[in-house]
Amino acid sequence: MRCNLWLALALGLAVTGCTREQWHRFPSPDDVIAAVPWFSVMHTGIAIQPYKMPRQPAEGAVPVTGIEVVPPPIPQNEAALNRLRNPVQQTAASIERGRDRYEIYCSLCHGDGGVGDGPVAPALANAVRDLTDPRQVARSDGWIYATIRHGFGALMPEYGSKISPEDRWHVVNYVRVLQGAAR
Ligand code: HEC
Known part of the structure; x- marks a missing residue:
């Protein structure tokens, strides 16, 4: 045949x-x-470019590995953000992962020590916040998490599309270490 x-x-x-x-x-x-x-x-077909989030799952789709719970916009929803629970324990591994992500995405503005003296800070009219300032130390984990997810004000870009939800909590855990070291 x-x-x-x-x-x-x-x-x-x-x-x-x-x-x-x-x-x-x-x-x-x-x-x-x-x-x-x-x-x-x-x-x-529409290509997904680097740094772009994959498209949202269809309505009613069942997550296989869990989907992101998007925190409400910042700074309007302080009470709701304060209620967000940090699901990632501050273990040595978490802090190490947080440091790794922080040094890639945050230190250029906030500085390695978190005091707002990164190499890009002068270009932003020194508006970059000192993360070890008592007002920042008093912020809840959920607030910092939402800052990373959505960005803050006109000068801090969002990092939600670059840092995964779990990694954002690792970064929060590492920011707490920087704050502790500065006290
Ligand atoms: C391009 C520079 C830049 C980068 C990169 C950056 N930030 Fe910021 N960040 C800022 C500026 C500027 C502000 C102050 C914005 C304002 O007050 O309008 C700020 C504010 C903050 C605040 C304080 C929000 C508040 O309550 O006042 C936190 C917390 C923060 N950043 C965390 C981070 C973390 C964590 C990263 C890394 C994931 C990061 N930032 C990356 C520029 C940056």
Whole structure:
């Protein structure tokens, strides 16, 4: 059966006598694939660029690994943010992970020690907050978590699309270490 198929194909080619010139008139394989509706979906599909969040799951979708619980916007919802419970214990591993993320994403503005003296701070008219300031120490874990998720004011960008929910809690745990060291 398989043999017959190849034979038929070979015979067909021999009969049509496909020359080299004719071969070059054939469209490129990409065009052929794009012409098939099912394949063209792959051509026109929306690509997710680096640093972009994947699209939200469809309504009613059941999470397999758990989805993010988005904290309410900051600074309007202080009471609700204060009620957010930090689910990540401040273990040595958590602090280490938090330090790693902090030094990638936060120290450029807030400085390695958290006092707001990162190399970018002068470019922001020194508006960067000293995280070891008593007012910041008094902030709840949920408040700091929401600051990372949504950004703060006009000058601090959001890091929700770059730092996973769990990592944000690790960063919170590490900020607490910086605050403790400064006291
Ligand atoms: C581009 C510079 C920049 C980066 C990067 C940055 N911040 Fe900020 N951050 C700011 C500025 C500026 C403010 C003060 C904004 C204001 O008061 O309007 C601020 C404020 C804060 C505050 C105080 C909010 C309050 O209650 O007043 C916290 C907490 C904070 N940042 C944490 C972080 C953490 C954690 C990271 C890393 C994930 C980070 N920031 C990354 C610039 C930055």
